[in-house]
Amino acid sequence: MLEGILLTIATAATPLLIAAVGELVVERSGVLNLGVEGMMVMGAVTGFGVALATGSPWLGVLAAIIVGALFSLLFGFLTLTLVTNQVATGLALTLLGLGLAGMLGESFVGLPGVKMIYIYIPGLTDLPLVGKLFFGQDPLFYVSILLTAGVAYFLFKTRAGLTLRSVGDNHASAHALGIKVIGIRYMAVMFGGACAGLAGAYLSLVYTPQWNENMTAGRGWIALALVVFASWRPWRVLAGAYLFGAVSIGQLHAQALGIGVPSQLLSSLPYLATVVVLVLISRNRRLTMVNTPASLGRPFVPDR
Amino acid sequence: MRIELVKRPERSALFAALSPFIALGLTLIAGAIMFSLLGKNPVEALYYYFIDPLREVWSLHELAVKAAPLILIAVGLSICYLSNNWNIGAEGQFIVGAIVGSILPVMFPDFQSWIVLPLMLLMGIVGGAAYGAIPAYLKVRFNTNEILTSLMLVYVAQLFLDWMVRGPWRNPAGMNFPETRTFSAAATLPEIWSASGRANWGFVFAIVAAIAMWFMLSRTLKGFEVLVLGQSPRAGRFAGFSQSRMVFFAFLVSGGLAGLAGISEVSGAIGQLRPTISPGYGFAAIIVAFLGRLNPLGIIAAGLVLALSYLGGEAAQISIGVSDKVVRAFQGMLLFFVLACDTLILYRIRFVGSSAAKTVEGTQNA
Structure with a gap:
């Protein structure tokens, strides 16, 4: 029972983690992309469609990553090259993504999807208690953990990571040092898009292998909140994602047990929890001030 | 070739007035391309989207x-x-x-x-x-x-x-x-x-x-x-x-x-x-x-x-069988074009070849 709950928590947390870690890199470079929900739903519909057409969930995942990155380029072109307002453009990306995905996926509604096969290592997976948890999950679960570790290492242990953070903290100084601010931001935005696409594919290939246009259900926005919650630190994103996974699985179990609270009110718990958590974090002004990338959301036009 | 923004000395009143219309025009073009890809006649589709609902009085009421x-x-x-x-x-x-x-x-x-x-x-x-x-x-x-x-x-x-x-x-x-x-x-x-x-x-x-x-x-x-x-x-x-x-x-x-x-x-x-x-x-x-x-x-x-x-969207779904889901894609595209066109109010856009860019920079520094 406990093992089962822990496994489902991991399944609920993984898409949030992947999308949030991607967005964390974007925001560390000083760009606020509110289009996570839109990129995620594009990833979900692409992953589902390609896996269905080819029979291979892996090709679906790959296609979702590519589509997520390409879709984010649209945002990049507007905000970085045409210096449009990042908040409005991110919203536009979300609205466009939801619209396009609904259109593209219309013929997928009701079709059985392709489910990604879970890892099975003879001996290890059969271990009591920890076997399934550590050695028997879907492959993307391991990808999400590696991704977190990789991003943490990249940002804080490598020179390129330092450069990226410097662009996010003070783009004028970075530019004066000869760093290509816009180029770095383009790459960060595309990385965020690729991650959001992957997170979307997780939803339509692992979490619930089917398609409906509301399947992201605000997870992209929760991922954005997680980045704030984690005060822009990768391992804290992981902690936050699992916390939210626990809340959403907890409410599902509470619904199944029929504890007398209406299901709709239980379903709104993850969203309310997001608000509460954001309040708790942001009331600590010092903590947020120290960690927020100083150039976050500010447009940059190089002066020549 | 790359795109360069040159800040205008002041806001362009012309483009402030024009940009929503340019955005609408671009959305219509993108929409026409989208309908062609969906295998529909784009002219017919756009007609049902944007002209047909304006032809009857009851329909104008629905618009309101x-x-x-x-x-x-x-x-x-x-x-x-x-x-x-x-x-x-x-x-x-x-x-x-x-x-x-x-x-x-x-x-x-x-x-x-x-x-x-x-x-x-x-x-x-x-x-x-x-x-x-x-x-x-x-x-x-x-x-x-x-x-x-x-x-x-x-x-x-x-x-x-x-x-x-x-x-x-x-x-x-x-x-x-x-x-x-x-x-x-x-x-x-x-x-x-x-x-x-x-x-x-x-x-x-x-x-x-x-x-x-x-x-x-x-x-x-x-x-x-x-x-x-x-x-x-x-x-x-x-x-x-x-x-x-x-x-x-x-x-x-x-x-x-x-x-x-x-x-x-x-x-x-x-x-x-x-x-x-x-x-x-x-x-x-x-x-x-x-x-x-x-x-x-x-x-x-x-x-x-x-x-x-x-x-x-409703009219096109009934008359030519285009899904009403297309509407939201349309609306999303429109916002994108609006935001992009607003750039024209504050900046002039210049396309420069990579070799030409250097000379431009040189003259500006001088």
Whole structure:
């Protein structure tokens, strides 16, 4: 029972983690992309469609990553090259993504999807208690953990990571040092898009292998909140994602047990929890001030 | 080749006026390409989207029905966005306004008097404003990001409405359908000119609200305060304007207008509460606000354009079998083009070859 709950928590947390870690890199470079929900739903519909057409969930995942990155380029072109307002453009990306995905996926509604096969290592997976948890999950679960570790290492242990953070903290100084601010931001935005696409594919290939246009259900926005919650630190994103996974699985179990609270009110718990958590974090002004990338959301036009 | 932005010495008045039209034109071209890819005749498709709904009087009434909530919400959002408050939860404020405004006709159906309707509208405004006050309070008191909180509250409002109409407010005589009792005549927003179509007084509210907000923004000190605090909070502080009070002002006004839109829609167009009472008006209104260049009078025109896209979506689905899902893709593209074209107001765009770029830089430095 406990093992089962822990496994489902991991399944609920993984898409949030992947999308949030991607967005964390974007925001560390000083760009606020509110289009996570839109990129995620594009990833979900692409992953589902390609896996269905080819029979291979892996090709679906790959296609979702590519589509997520390409879709984010649209945002990049507007905000970085045409210096449009990042908040409005991110919203536009979300609205466009939801619209396009609904259109593209219309013929997928009701079709059985392709489910990604879970890892099975003879001996290890059969271990009591920890076997399934550590050695028997879907492959993307391991990808999400590696991704977190990789991003943490990249940002804080490598020179390129330092450069990226410097662009996010003070783009004028970075530019004066000869760093290509816009180029770095383009790459960060595309990385965020690729991650959001992957997170979307997780939803339509692992979490619930089917398609409906509301399947992201605000997870992209929760991922954005997680980045704030984690005060822009990768391992804290992981902690936050699992916390939210626990809340959403907890409410599902509470619904199944029929504890007398209406299901709709239980379903709104993850969203309310997001608000509460954001309040708790942001009331600590010092903590947020120290960690927020100083150039976050500010447009940059190089002066020549 | 790359693209370079050259800052204009001052805002281009020409492009400020032209950019929404350029954006519309580009959206139509992109739409034509999209329809071709879907295997439809693009000219025919665009005709059904944007011309056909304008050919009959009843259809113009439907246009007003759809435009009313879009304009009401977008006008409020323009105050928010101009003052740099990112309320993206209008959909939630719309729903809560509709729920609070429906308390009288659902719980006291026998209370029938001329005063019912004004009370409902007032309660709708209060409900929407109160729901909008939550992200405002959290922003002012705890420095919490209003984008995320206002959006999260949309999901909460949708789920709450779903519970109300399936649970405590379900019509006792409604065969178990998830809907409330239908509103009595006293609780129904009258039609403007019922002989020819369905348009109700919500559209009048929208026009009045837009004109009032335009007056406020362009002719009063409060409007000046909105603009100053939005463009330069520092300058606003020197002028003695309060940032916190502006946050509340913007959210209360936009929440109240969204709430009014909600109760007007339920009382005028639907006649009862259902699990879903909005085809995404709260989000489409964001597009309306930007297409109208955050100018309340421009928003009237922009609201009609977006309303047309909803109607056209229905028409095209019936006549040429294009899914109504296309509408939202259309609307998303429109916002993208609007934002991109607004760049032309502040910058000139220059395409430079990679070798030419160096000489340009050289001459500018000299």
